[in-house]
Amino acid sequence: MIQSDTARNVINFVLFQVGWFACVLYPGLGAVGLVVLIVAFHLAFISQARMAELQFIGAGVVIGGLLDGLWFNVGVMDNGVEGFQLTPIWILGLWAAFSTTLSHSLSWISAKPWLPFVCAPVAGPFAYWSASKMGAVELPDLTLSLAALAVGWLVVFPLLLFIRKTLYPELVQ
Template identity: 70%
Template sequence: MIRNDTLRNVLNFALFQAGWFVCVLYPGLPAAGFVVLLLVFHMLFVSQHRFTELQFIGAGTVLGGVLDGIWFQTGILDDGTGNVQITPVWLVGIWAIFMTTLSHSLSWIVSKPWLPFVCAPIAGPFAYWSASALGAVQLPNLTLSLAALALGWLIVFPGLLYLRKALYPELIR
């Protein structure tokens, strides 16, 4: 395990970015396999509370996967076929690696109580818009899709931070 906080945060950020790009550029099972490798690396070298963090990652991945599934079912997101029944595995993978950032490279976001409410409705939709620009997902009605994503992220992101604080306090530095 790496002891230096700064190095762990930089590594966590780099792993997340690498995972996001692989999932978006090569959506499918190979991307999910890559995410599993990133998660193993994260647990071995970045995480200080492996079992607890794994629980938190699992909880957030399920919540995020359900949210994305709702967005596919309601037409906010589309994969180009129009018939996604469950959240694509590459998006579930992105949720898993995103969850690692909440206790590491994005832990600073709780420094001001209002900050998650400002950042989430901008950064969340921007990530989906970026994925759509790279061809991984479609936003069928751009304005409606971005507004729904912003509202969803306004709720889910602070909710995940609250979940971490309430159920996994050892993950807070």
């Protein structure tokens, strides 16, 4: 296990970025395989509470996957699939990689109770907009899509932090 908090946070940030770009640029099973390796490395060398963090990552994948599945099925996002669709596996990979950051490189966002409510509705939609510019997804009605994503992130991001704090207090630094 890596002992330095700074080193763990920097490595966590870099690994998340690698996972994000892999999933967005090459959406599919290969990118998800890379994310599985990233999460395994994270649990082996960065996490200080492996089982709790694995459970939290699972919660993040389920909650994020449900939200993004909703967005695909109501037309906020589009990936060219007709009819009802499940959240694409590469987006679940993104949620897994993102969930690793909440106890490490993004843990600072919990320092002030209001900060997640300010950052989430901006940073979350920005990530989706960036992914759309790279061709991973489409935002059919840009204004409506970004507004819906902002509201979703305004709910989901603080919810994930609340879950981490209440169910997995050993993950709070």
